[in-house]
Amino acid sequence: MKDIFKDLNEEQKKAVECTDGPVMVIAGAGSGKTRVLTYRVAHLVQKGVEPFQILALTFTNRAANEMKERIISLVENQDAKNVWMGTFHSVFARLLRVDGHLLGFPSTFTIYDNDDSKSLLKTIIKELGLDIKIYNSSYVLHRISMAKSNLITAPEYLEDSELQTYDRHSQKPQIGQIYSIYQNRLFKASAMDFDDLLFFTNVLLRDFPDVLLKYQNRFRYILVDEYQDTNYSQYIIVKRLAARFENLCVVGDDAQSIYGFRGANIQNIFNFKKDYPDFQLFKLEQNYRSTKTIVSAANTVIQNNKEQIFKEIWTDNEEGSLISLLKAASDTEEGILVAHSIFENKMNKQLENSAFAILYRTNAQSRSFEESLRKLNIPYRIYGGLSFYRRKEIKDLISYFRMVVNPSDREALLRIINYPARGIGDTTMEKIEVAAGQQDQSLWEVMNQLHQNSLGINSGILHRIDDFITKINSFRVQLKNRNAFELAEHIVFSTGILKDLQEDQTPEGISRAENIQELLNAIRDFVDSPRPANEETGELSEDQSPRSLDEFLGEVSLLTDLEPEEEKKDKNKVTLMTVHSAKGLEFPYVYVVGLEENLFPSYLSMNSRAELEEERRLFYVAITRARQKLTLAYAMNRYKWGNLTMSQPSRFVDEIDQVCFDLPKKVKMNPGPAKKLTPMDSPEKPRPIIDTGDYLDISSIQIGTMVEHQRFGKGKVLAVEGAGPNKKATVHFSEAGNKQLLLRFAKLRIIE
DNA sequence: AAATAGCGCTTTTTT
DNA sequence: AGCGCTATTT
Secondary structure, X not given: OOOHHHHXXXXXXXXXXXXXXXXXXXXXXXXXXXXXXXXXHHHHHHHOOOHHHEEEEEOOHHHHHXXXXXXXXXXXXXXXXXXXXXXXXXXHHHHXXXXXXXXXXXXXXXXXXXXXXXXXXXXXXXXXXXXXXXOOHHHHHHHHHHHHHOOOOHHHHHHOHHHHHHHHHOOOOOHHHXXXXXXXXXXXXXXXXXXXXXXXXXXXXXXXXXXXXXXXXXXXXXXXXXXXXXXXXXXXXXXXXXXXXXXXXXXXXXXXXXXXXXXXXXXXXXXXHHHOOOOEEEEEOEEOOOOHHHHHHXXXXXXXXXXXXXXXXXXXXXXXXXXXXXXXXXXXXXXXXXXXXXHHHHHHHOOOHHHEEEEEOXXXXXXXXXXXXXXXXXXXXXXXXXXXXXXXXXXXXXXXXXXXXXXXXXXXXXXXXXXXXXXXXXXXXXXXXXXXXXXXXXXXXXXXXXXXXXXXXXXXXXXXXXXXXXXXXXXXXXXXXXXXXXXXXXXXXXXXXXXXXXXXXXXXXHHHHHHHHHHHHHHHHHHHOOOOOOOOOOOOOOOOOOOOHHHHHHHHOOOOOOOOHXXXXXXOOEEEEEHHXXXXXXXXXXXXXXXXXXXXXXXXXXXXXXXXXXXXXHHHHXXXXXXXXXXXXXEEEEEEOOEEEEOOEOHHHXXXXXXXXXXXXXXXXXXXXXXXXXXXXXXXXXXXXXXXXXXXXXXXXXXXXEEEEOOXXXXXXXXXXXXXXXXXXXXXXXXXXXEEEEOOOOOEEEOO
């Protein structure tokens, strides 16, 4: 057996050894927090605790994967992979798939992401006749999310005078009603949003004592990472699960709490003392990551916050180089200064690109750095922005998968009912929506009953709806006899999604087709990988059947990112990301940029001390990412929403002790003239309108007529339907494929 | 039905 | 500036 204690300092060792009873570890930045967590799990396994009796909850999938890998390499025991490790959401989604039927949810329930939630909210808001601009769907979702995170149901929301007063005050008194309808619709669609996963776990554990007991007995040892970022709902889940054995270890750092804006509650750290008076507290105060200069700068900054648990971070590391401050005239120049600095350091010190990170407050800031890095031929990778699974083409394909698994899924249905275009438009779907609302049924159910009640939809469209239903049902049949990859590939081809994307030969279009391919690759990997441990026993699955599409969907709906094959090969790139996404990471050279008042700290966080302190913690997180060298940058002028605005250096820069800084050398650099239009770029000439007057006489069209369209070129009429001004034709164009055209508008020419 | 032109709004983000 | 949604055009 490996002696795991030799890698730990005294305090870390104590935190690892103290396995029984409630434990809180307050771990400063760079103090080996992850190390303690992983070694603690390893120690438990070495002591003989069954891996499936250990539950380790993290905040991100990345953290979970990282920890899992480390533990497996640490414990020379393959059973270690049976430790229940994952995000709150993924672990409890799994639990709800097993026991959610007690609450009326099928095991195949769909998980709605924020886009799905917002689109559902939007229809509800419209149905209520409310102004979509006043009832902004993001805002409404945020309010509902806050309520759910605090375990407030819709009826409770409607009765809570404080919430009602608040909503009336902000001119949105109907949020409670929206919440109520929203919840109803989710249930009808057999769907849960992200907050529901935690909310309904709480309901399950509260109302079904035998279920609670089952999981209390299973999870004898519970560990929670990033405890400062948990919300009330998560706190209660943990409290319930740990109530029987109280072998609970939470690890966190109040100084790194940066998710208050979405409901994280630092109070959970203080509540710990009340809930478990006999708890053991360990403080990790030695920083192993950064130089003395960086640690001392971070300490002086965070001292400006009033609300914090006292601790003193120190380090044995060398003094290190001083902090540089780059003052730029403009955002463009800021990009140039940073890129040149990276180039210089890279050359002088022979460093890898991956040694550098540029951290900013908002995603929109990345552009000037991208441009300058590109000019110097320095490869970089931007994190954040739209993640893989939120891209349109991916969501479209996954919506087909979702329909196969759960046809009640309203949002999935609406996405794909007319994609690729099959001539079922908004008007038709509105009729179906109205009927569904009246009959309290899902859209799918209404569509399946159109033979009895056509809702005034004409026969051509009814036929196409039938085709759609038949298609989805044929996929459903194959769920059990084809593996996930085979079925997914079949769906991609038989729906014509790939064909549709391949018609678009713009760079964006090509990249979309590649993304579909990338998703198929991921599904192939999924099929080739073994099943996880059995939910009930924790033992490895004996089920040797191929992994199916519903299994894939169950795993994928909580993932945000997929690393494309090429990224896996070439990791030697400069990292560009927001400070938020940099939490938990470290880099030898870190550039924290855009340090201006109203940007960092953000103008939206200037109203209260609490918000400003969160910004300061964010800055604290930013500077403590650096191992060796920290560089700060700001611009005197910056383009904000299209116009140039002057700015002042951030107060956070002043909060760092002057002695930590490099001599402020004045760097002069010409950012170069902005790109001007050259005579060659003169605006495109307006296209002459071709009007031969020889357009199609609507009455003369019939199946087989050859026609020409201004944009689509030559084509053959396949079908005609409707009458008078609403007459429509389906035309097959040799270049553009099948199109439905309203003849009143489409300027077709007969080309017999 | 499908394409396009114009209007308005802009944090942070993971699940 | 840049994206998403609505209104308008074809």
